[in-house]
Amino acid sequence: MSEMIFLAWVRGMGLNIAIGIFLLGTIWRLIEIYTLGRKQDVAAPRHRSGASGWHTMFRRSLPIPGIMQRSPVSYIGGYIFHIGLAIVVFLFAPHIKLIQSLVGLSWPGLPSQLIDAATVVTLAAMLVMLFDRINKPVKRFLSTFEDYFTWALTFLPVLTGYMAVKHLALPYATMLAIHILSVELLLIVLPFSKLFHAITVFGSRWYNGDINGRRGVPV
Amino acid sequence: MSLKNIAIKLETSDSYSIGNVTALLSEIAAHLKKLIASGEASLIDLKSLPFAPGEYEQLRQALDHGEVTAQIDAIGLSEIIETRYPGVWWLTHYNVEGDIVADIIEIAIIPSILQSQPEDVRAGLDMLQAVISQPIQQND
Amino acid sequence: MADHDTLAQRLIQQGISRRAFLKFCTAMASLMALPPGSAQAIAAALAQAKRPSVIWLSFQECTGCTESLTRSHSPTVESLIFDMISLDYHHTLQAASGFAAEKARDDAMKEFYGKYLLLVDGSIPTKDGGIYSTIAGMTNLDMLKDAAKGAAAIISVGTCAAFGGIPKANPNPTGAVAVSDIIKDKPIVNISGCPPIPAVITGVLAHYLTFGALPELDNLNRPKVFYGETIHDRCYRRPFYDQGKFAKTFDDEGARNGWCLFELGCKGPTTHNACATTKWNGGAGFPIEAGHGCLGCSEPDFWDAGSFYTALSMPATPLTFATGAAAVGVAAGVGVSLANSAKKRAAKAAHQPVTLNDLE
Numbered sequence: 001m002s003e004m005i006f007l008a009w010v011r012g013m014g015l016n017i018a019i020g021i022f023l024l025g026t027i028w029r030l031i032e033i034y035t036l037g038r039k040q041d042v043a044a045p046r047h048r049s050g051a052s053g054w055h056t057m058f059r060r061s062l063p064i065p066g067i068m069q070r071s072p073v074s075y076i077g078g079y080i081f082h083i084g085l086a087i088v089v090f091l092f093a094p095h096i097k098l099i100q101s102l103v104g105l106s107w108p109g110l111p112s113q114l115i116d117a118a119t120v121v122t123l124a125a126m127l128v129m130l131f132d133r134i135n136k137p138v139k140r141f142l143s144t145f146e147d148y149f150t151w152a153l154t155f156l157p158v159l160t161g162y163m164a165v166k167h168l169a170l171p172y173a174t175m176l177a178i179h180i181l182s183v184e185l186l187l188i189v190l191p192f193s194k195l196f197h198a199i200t201v202f203g204s205r206w207y208n209g210d211i212n213g214r215r216g217v218p219v
Numbered sequence: 220m221s222l223k224n225i226a227i228k229l230e231t232s233d234s235y236s237i238g239n240v241t242a243l244l245s246e247i248a249a250h251l252k253k254l255i256a257s258g259e260a261s262l263i264d265l266k267s268l269p270f271a272p273g274e275y276e277q278l279r280q281a282l283d284h285g286e287v288t289a290q291i292d293a294i295g296l297s298e299i300i301e302t303r304y305p306g307v308w309w310l311t312h313y314n315v316e317g318d319i320v321a322d323i324i325e326i327a328i329i330p331s332i333l334q335s336q337p338e339d340v341r342a343g344l345d346m347l348q349a350v351i352s353q354p355i356q357q358n359d
Numbered sequence: 360m361a362d363h364d365t366l367a368q369r370l371i372q373q374g375i376s377r378r379a380f381l382k383f384c385t386a387m388a389s390l391m392a393l394p395p396g397s398a399q400a401i402a403a404a405l406a407q408a409k410r411p412s413v414i415w416l417s418f419q420e421c422t423g424c425t426e427s428l429t430r431s432h433s434p435t436v437e438s439l440i441f442d443m444i445s446l447d448y449h450h451t452l453q454a455a456s457g458f459a460a461e462k463a464r465d466d467a468m469k470e471f472y473g474k475y476l477l478l479v480d481g482s483i484p485t486k487d488g489g490i491y492s493t494i495a496g497m498t499n500l501d502m503l504k505d506a507a508k509g510a511a512a513i514i515s516v517g518t519c520a521a522f523g524g525i526p527k528a529n530p531n532p533t534g535a536v537a538v539s540d541i542i543k544d545k546p547i548v549n550i551s552g553c554p555p556i557p558a559v560i561t562g563v564l565a566h567y568l569t570f571g572a573l574p575e576l577d578n579l580n581r582p583k584v585f586y587g588e589t590i591h592d593r594c595y596r597r598p599f600y601d602q603g604k605f606a607k608t609f610d611d612e613g614a615r616n617g618w619c620l621f622e623l624g625c626k627g628p629t630t631h632n633a634c635a636t637t638k639w640n641g642g643a644g645f646p647i648e649a650g651h652g653c654l655g656c657s658e659p660d661f662w663d664a665g666s667f668y669t670a671l672s673m674p675a676t677p678l679t680f681a682t683g684a685a686a687v688g689v690a691a692g693v694g695v696s697l698a699n700s701a702k703k704r705a706a707k708a709a710h711q712p713v714t715l716n717d718l719e
Contacts, residue, residue: 002522002659007629011665011675020684027685031692036699093603094672097622101673109603171578172589173629173658176671235617237598262395264388269635271595272617272648293379312382318641320386323395332385336377 007177010184018184019102025191026199033200041214049213056209057202073132074139077125084122088115088158112165119162126155150195156182235273240281243268243324247307250326254306260327282309282324289333295320299330380405387569390562392584392633404569411568412467412475414506415449418499419492419526419535420481424517425451427554428561430640444564447475450494461495468509476567477510479503479538482519482526486534503541512546512573513538516560521549521581522659529663539580548573549580551632553656558637559585579659581631590653591627593635596620614650624668625652632657 067075089095093109100106110118130151133139160182162168164175190196212218243263250261265275282302291297295314302309308330312321325331335343375383384398384405393401417425429452446452447467448460455463467475481499484491489500497505507513515521515538526535539547550560563582566574574582591597599605599619606613606620619625627635630653634645646653652668655661665675 004629004655004658004660004664008660008664008675011671011673013676015674016676016678016680019678020680023681024684024688024691027688028691028695031689032695032699035692035696093600093605094621094670097670098672098674101670102678111603112601167589167592171631176629237595239595264395266389266642267392267636269593269595272644274595291378291382293376293382297382312386314386321382321389321395323385323389332378332381336381338377342376 003171003173003177007173007180010177010180014181014184018187022187022191025188026196029191029196030199038211045214046216047213047218049210050218052213052218053206053208053210055218056212057205059209060205073128077129077132081122081125081129084118084125085154085158087118088122088161091115116162116165119158122158123155123162126151126158130155146193150189150193153182153186153189153195157186235271236277237271237274239268239270239274240277243278244281247304247324247326251304251306254326254328258328260325260331262326263324265322265324279309282307291332297332299333387565390558391566391569391574392562392637401569404571408568408571410445411511412471413444413446413478413564414464414467414475414510415446415452415478415480416499416502416506417450418479418481418483418503418520419533420517420519420524422451423554424480424560425449427557428516430557444476444568447471457495464506468506472509474511475509476564477506477513478516479513479520480516482523482535482537483541484526484533484535485541486532491533500541503538507542507545510545512548512567513542514548514550514563514567515539516550517555518551518553518656518659518661521551521579524553525662527662546573547580548576548582551579551581551586551657551659553654553661555657556585556633556637556639559633577631581657585633585637586631586657588631589628590630590632590635590647591625593633594627594647595635596647609650617650620647620650620652622670623652624666624670626655626658626661626667626671627653628671630655630658630661 063075087110090099091110092112092115096106096109109115133143133147133151157179160175160179163170164172164179167175169175170178186195190198209218246263250263253259253261265278270278282304285301285303285305287299287301289299291299295312295317297310297312299311300309301307306326306328308325308327310321310323310325310330310332311319312323314320381398381402384401385395387401387405388395388397391401415425448464450456450460453460453463481492483489483499483503485500489498492499494502518524519526519535520538523531523535523537523540526533527537539549548563550563552559559582562585563574566572566582574584577583577586579586591600594600596617596619599617600621604613604616604618605622606616606618607622608614609623614620621628625647627647634653635647638645638648654667655664658664669675
């Protein structure tokens with residue numbers, strides 16, 4: 001199989017399968033989570049929840065007191081790599097072109113030099129986070145296979161994308177195909193792992209904030 | 220319907236640039252410094268550069284003509300121009316059909332191709348001596 | 360039969376001066392994409408160089424590669440064919456025909472056994488014993504095997520000979536393959552492209568003639584000096600890609616401003632060739648300069664690798680599974696929800712209030 005055929009497969013059938021499984025899993029899990037429901041709250045609300053849910057969505061992005069002293073690496077590193085990922089994934093022109101071809105939405109991208117910089121920072125932050133996870137006994141104890149697996153699945157697309165653009169190690173077409181393949185693996189695993197937080201994060205924050213508001217502790 | 224109805228945009232040679240000209244001028248300046256410091260000549264092959272449309276002409280304009288223009292007639296013409304910057308020569312070699320076969324900027328005191336080659340000098344001397352050794356013809 | 364003395368001797372016989380010879384070497388350096396200062400080294404090498412015998416075989420092809428070569432500008436194709444190489448067999452270009460032509464091939468193969476350069480354009484059909492393309496009653500398959508035996512090296516000219524090309528396109532009715540799929544024991548250079556750039560064909564020949572060896576090759580056996588970089592990396596429109604300025608259609612403002620053609624399906628990023636610098640038609644331009652994206656014609660399987668007009672980052676084929684998968688996702692979600700609520704109901708039904716008696 002030549003690299004062009006490999007590339008055509010990952011852009012065609014491979015992408016088809018990955019997006020199919022991603023949609024299947026995401027819809028399944030969203031319906032399941034929504035219909036799971038909660039026990040009926042028979043108590044009268046202490047408070048009208050108001051915008052508490054919306055506030056929580058925002059407030060949970062702020063550092064909780066003391067965390068900067070206790071785990072600065074996780075906190076700052078986590079912030080950097082999440083923002084870096086968002087920049088690289090959503091503001092690189094070829095990615096926007098892909099999203100446009102899938103859902104029809106498009107927006108201006110960033111110059112590739114800025115994307116390069118964001119990629120390097122993201123990769124560095126993720127490596128530091130991994131080192132910290134292994135280095136700190138408590139974190140290491142708490143880490144499971146899934147943590148390392150999802151780290152690798154997130155790290156690989158960024159790394160292979162960077163290597164493809166910079167022509168490192170392999171010919172561009174092969175590296176591009178590996179990059180797309182790594183994203184496809186990520187898409188397939190995402191709905192069935194902790195990576196699903198990419199979709200549920202703000203919904204669950206809203207829910208928690210809202211219910212806390214009803215119980216009398218609006219934030 | 221005439222040509223005026225069609226939106227034709229005329230491109231002038233200076234309408235388009237991706238920075239090749241600036242980069243080349245800097246490279247030439249660096250080579251000139253080397254020439255002054257050590258007498259070492261340098262060559263730039265213009266056919267290996269990704270010129271945008273019009274940039275070649277922009278480079279021509281930027282380097283312009285200087286005092287010397289020379290022609291060589293050897294398996295096609297060659298045109299050698301000293302640009303307005305002394306020591307910077309633009310060499311264009313054509314084949315017998317008039318196609319450009321090499322397009323080079325040479326940074327040198329004098330382009331090597333202009334100098335007589337020792338082999339040719341020897342051959343020329345042989346020819347000259349053959350002429351001298353022949354009896355003089357009375358033509359007039 | 361042409362004589363095979365050195366090129367320098369022939370030039371001296373023709374009364375060509377040393378200066379003219381140096382000019383020729385400068386043109387050769389430019390042609391071979393070598394540093395311009397290497398003209399002296401080329402002159403020294405050429406003084407020793409013999410004119411190699413060349414046999415050119417054309418198989419399942421469109422003659423586009425020969426057309427490309429005969430439009431080679433530098434040096435003129437006449438000087439290339441008549442001064443630099445001894446082209447002993449080329450069934451399109453040679454004057455002889457029929458038995459005389461085939462005899463010329465046989466003679467050259469015998470006389471220069473082990474020394475001649477074999478050029479091939481076109482792919483080789485292998486299905487049904489290779490009967491889909493024959494010359495003088497001989498299948499291409501047999502002729503290639505026969506001619507390859509005594510060749511010093513083989514140069515596959517064009518994507519068909521190099522990688523199978525259009526004849527190999529799905530469903531490949533003739534079982535077409537590349538030269539390298541059949542010949543395994545000879546050095547092979549692939550000069551891919553549909554057609555290849557004429558200056559690249561002559562450049563590789565000039566390299567072989569000058570240095571008596573093949574140039575350095577990449578992983579697909581293409582000469583690195585010409586195929587070492589992608590079209591995208593050497594494209595004059597590359598700055599627009601980096602700035603995020605793209606033509607969205609072939610006639611919008613971006614297209615008129617000469618912006619990057621990536622979104623219109625340009626395969627420049629995955630294509631290795633010298634078009635962006637060597638250019639075509641005596642330097643007049645190349646496809647992207649004319650406003651059309653690169654098709655990737657110098658890459659294997661470019662003919663089966665998705666639409667020419669789909670951006671590399673876009674799906675190559677429609678996402679046919681998506682709607683089905685979404686429906687399955689809904690069904691699975693609803694199914695699991697029903698199961699969950701049934702479980703909850705069952706748990707509720709089975710719930711026994713704890714009494715004091717139970718605790719005792």
